[in-house]
Every structure is written in C-alpha cells, then in structure tokens.
Amino acid sequence: MTADELTGRAELPRTDDLPAVPHRLGRVLRAVVGPYLRGKYDLTIHHEERFPRSGPLLIAPNHLGLLDGPLLGAVAPRMTHQLGKLEAFVGLQGFMLHQAGQIAIDRSQYDIRAIRRAIQVLRDGRALTIYPEGTRGPGDFRKVRTGIAYLAMVTGAPILPVALLGTRLPGGDIERFPPRGSRVDVVYGETFTVDRVSFPRRQVDVRAVADQIGEVLRAHVQAAVDATGHPLPGVPNQKDPDG
Template sequence: MNSIPNPKLYELTRSIANWYFSTFYDYTQSGKENIPAKGPVIFAANHVSFYDPPAIGACLHRQINYFARDTLFKGLFGKGLVQIGTIPVARENAEVKSLKAIFKALKAGGAVAIYPEGTRSPDGLLAEPKPGAGMIACKSRATIIPVRLFGTYEAYGRQRKAPKIGGRIHIAYDRPMTPEELDPGKQHPERYLEASRRIMARIAELRMPSEVVC
C-alpha cells in the first residue's frame, strides 16, 4: 500500500524541484538523519512562503503527501497533482475531506506535511498554532518531525507577486517527537492545542547552522 499513486512521477517532480532550488538558491539542509525511512511520519513545519511545500521535500527521498487548493485540480495539471499524492483542500467541508485523506495516507505508512499555524505567516515570524495539527498527531500516533524553514519567506513570502532569485534557503529537520512526548493525554482540557504548542516549541528551538555540509 502506497500513499503516492505514481511514485515515479513524484520522484521526477521532486528531482526537478531539487534542481530548481539547488540552482537558483544556496539550498542546504540539516538533520536529515532524523527522518525515519518508513512508517507513518508527519513533517510539522512553520509556514512562511509559497515555496514551503516543495522546499521541505525536494531534498528527501522519503515521499510526502502535500496539500493544494481544490481549484487547482483541473485538466492535465490536476491529474498530475493526484498522481503525486497531493491532497485537495476544498473551500467547503475542507476539514472533513482533508482529514480523511491525511489519515488514509498515514494509515498506508506514508508521510504528510502539515503546518501547525494553519496559514502562511504575513511577516515570516512564528505564529500561535491551531489545534488541528495536534489533533492529527494525537489521533494518528504517527512520528512527528519538526521542521523549520529559513529563507523561504525572503524568497517568496505571501507579499511577493513573484519569487526573488538568489539567497539562502535552509531546511532544518529536528529529532522525532513520539506520540508520548507530544500528547498531554485525554484528560487535558486543551489536549490538541497543547500538542500543537509542544510541536511549535520544538520548531522554535531549531536554528540555521552557520556551516552546513550537504
């Protein structure tokens, strides 16, 4: 069982994204050794840019299910999104449909990328999380990899109409968080929000190293 319908097309798309970031940016990573080779994984990242989804996984051979607006799923491009395992986010019933797709991917042993803040930061700074990511983490019992993106806001933040070429983009992958580490338990009055806060606290601790050996 695979959460990516067409792994070969996904790998081609990933390779192109990796070439793009490596060619036009100083694209580096740290902590890739923390990523499990198999089993359900949630990449929980800060969200500051249009670049975030491809930047998270372009350098990884672990295939990831991403999200895209349902309006993009049209024609040949839409079919391609489906084939590489992209999860559509609908304007109506978005939460229910997206959650079902997330849990289905994780149940298949796949990986998904989610953003505890829920939306792109307007200024590149970390924001307060929403309970959704914590709920997914607690219910799925998947391994959580906190991820922090550096430089993607400067390159293509939500205020930019076009990307700025050049500059450094760094992706930091933290050590895994176990379900026991992030879940405060069913008796906690804000169980899911507290889980999201714990994830965001780990993201906030990540720093961009001064020197990276790729």
C-alpha cells in the same frame, strides 16, 4: 463539532473504500525539481539524518511563502504527500497536484474526505506534510491549528518539526519566489509523539494538544534561527486570503 462527531465513528474513519493515493508523478517530479532548486538557490539542509526513512510521519514545517511546498517535497529524503488548500486544485495544476500525491483540503470546514485521505496515507506508513499554521505568514508558529493534533492523536504518527528559512525574503511578496541565489536553510528537528487518545476526543483536548505541539515547534524554529543566523522574514507585506 469535531471531526470525530462528523464521521460518526468511535475510532478512525474508514479508508479501505478509498482509491490509492497516486504518487508516481510525485517521484518523477522530485527527481527533476530537487536538482533544479539546489542549483537555483544557496540551499543548505541541516540534520537530514533526523528524517525517518520509513514508517508513518507527520512533517510539520513553518509556512513562509510559495517555495515551501515544492522545496520540501523535492528535497525530503523520501516521497511525501502534502495537504494543500483546495483553491490550488483547479485545472491542469489541480490535476498535476493530485497525480503527484497531494491532498486537497477545504479549510473553511471540517473536510472529512481530506481527513480520511490523510489517515490513509499515515495508515499506509507514508509521510504527510501538514502546515500547522494553516497559511503563509511570519513562520514563527505563533498560531497552530488543531489539524496536526487530531491526526497525531488518532494515528500515533511521530511529528517531525521543520524550520524553513529564506523561502521568503524580509518584505518579500508572498505570491513570489525568492530570487535566484537566495540563501535557503531547511532545518529538521527531532521527532516527537503525543499520546494516542481513543474516542471521545473532545475539541478542548485536541486544542490542548495543539498548544503543546506549538510549544515544541516554536522552540525548534527559534533554535534553527539561532544556529544558522538566518532570521525569519517577519510579517508578510500583504494579506494572503487563500493561504
């Protein structure tokens, strides 16, 4: 069953009944965390001029380790919202994530509330980070889930490929941050779009678009590795059941 079928609507789900997505704390945290991470790591941002400064945007980074979310949220040229695993939204951490503008998603099912929130962010002309791989891994975009394709198809938002390199060291633990002084590269790609598709958006069509997006993302990561000489860390040394 597709997200369209679950919502029971021919076009985008309603978002006008949703409260505004918080973001003030996110702006404060960016001002604090950004300088801290720039001081802690040997950080280089490549092609920052490619990052659109306004309008709806789907940010599509690869996913290597714990540092990915805080790093990209802190150094991006504008405030970003992020889809994150529901398991992280517990207790004080969950409250802080919510107030910082992050969106919890239950990856075990079609999470209609998270989809509506994501569409709301894009409809409001904001930037949304979604990890196409869905979980931490080798970071090569070998597998791309359909969520990014669905959001791109129904909203028309451009997609910005991002290659994160060095956020997990080869053989490094996915539950740890890289050590101080580690080299980290953030490489922005060229934005691209996919055709906007009206209802019905069949699952087979969404899957086909996800595969097309995956081809672009894989090419960008490989080009980033070649340009920087900074290799991907390979398969994690332990399984990550929670992403």
